[in-house]
Amino acid sequence: MPDGSVKTQKSGIRMCKPDYRLLNQLLIILNYDNVEVVPISRKKKGRIYRSHIRELSHTDTSARRFINRHKHINLEGELRGRKRSMEDPLVIGRIIGEILDPFRSSVSLRVVYKNQYDVMNSCELKPSQIVNKPRVLIGGDDDLRVFYTLIVVNPDAPSPSHPCLKEYLHWLVTNIPATTAASFGHEIVEYESPRPTSGIHRIAFVLFRQLGRQIVHAPRWRHNFNTRDFAQVYNLGLPVAAVYFNCQRETGWGGRRA
The missing domain is CATH 3.90.280.10 (PEBP-like)
Structure with missing residues (x-):
């Protein structure tokens, strides 16, 4: 079994284990501060479905808007770009963020x-x-x-x-x-x-x-x-x-x- 996934004992469904910290940072970048990504099974790699999103505040519609607008977003591509930016020495040194x-x-x-x-x-x-x-x-x-x-x-x-x-x-x-x-x-x-x-x-x-x-x-x-x-x-x-x-x-x- 490839790294980054685990098979459940009951259903045999393969559970994806991406970097959820990065996923949630991506949501913050997209201005969805009230939404987070939680670990769930995914049949199609790199796509967001309703069960992937948990709304932190039930009085806010951020999660619903995110699902409706980005349910076919390619998370893997977004994350690769995000990881590259996080490896930028200007990001690591907080030049980007504090100054730029x-x-x-x-x-x-x-x-x-x-x-x-x-x-x-x-x-x-x-x-x-x-x-x-x-x-x-x-x-x-x-x-x-x-x-x-x-x-x-x-x-x-x-x-x-x-x-x-x-x-x-x-x-x-x-x-x-x-x-x-x-x-x-x-x-x-x-x-x-x-x-x-x-x-x-x-x-x-x-x-x-x-x-x-x-x-x-x-x-x-x-x-x-x-x-x-x-x-x-x-x-x-x-x-x-x-x-x-x-x-x-x-x-x-x-x-x-x-």
Whole structure:
């Protein structure tokens, strides 16, 4: 018998055992907070039937609406996509969720410190390695009429356990031509190197594609910046690329992330 199923003693019906935690997360994503998936037998793989759904509150019609609208949904396909997204390091690192909405990367973004430290998602860099602004290389179409905005923020300031200054803006560059580097753009807020004093901080580089060349006003202060609000104000839409690294004090080891 294949893994993930069990045969009952009475009826001999094979019971499917999918990841119900993921199934219920899928329902939440679809805005059916009042519904959950419960273990039952399924004759046709990947389809939802009435017996699959249990309504948590009998006074709410969420379950009935879900059944009527999604009774032929392919759960297996949805779950594969959901599992891939959950394996995304930006999701694991909570960059997507705390700072950004889910997006699909479509432009290459390379961040290099001191010409030797390539930033990879969830890698760790010490404050001494990130004193000077990095070299940020941007891909995209070979069209210099396309421009990008680069935002660098810290969602863990001043400490991951009490991030009352989140997001802290470390760098803001706009009007970066495609297939060039951040140095070719307009620096709105100059680079300030992260200097964490408590816990492990995430430093996120976020790239947006602009609708055209823009005039952007510098925020009044660096603390309590909001990437989502900024993107909405300047009609930037969803990000096209992002990468982050972890940073803690020079002599730090281990530390608290949240």
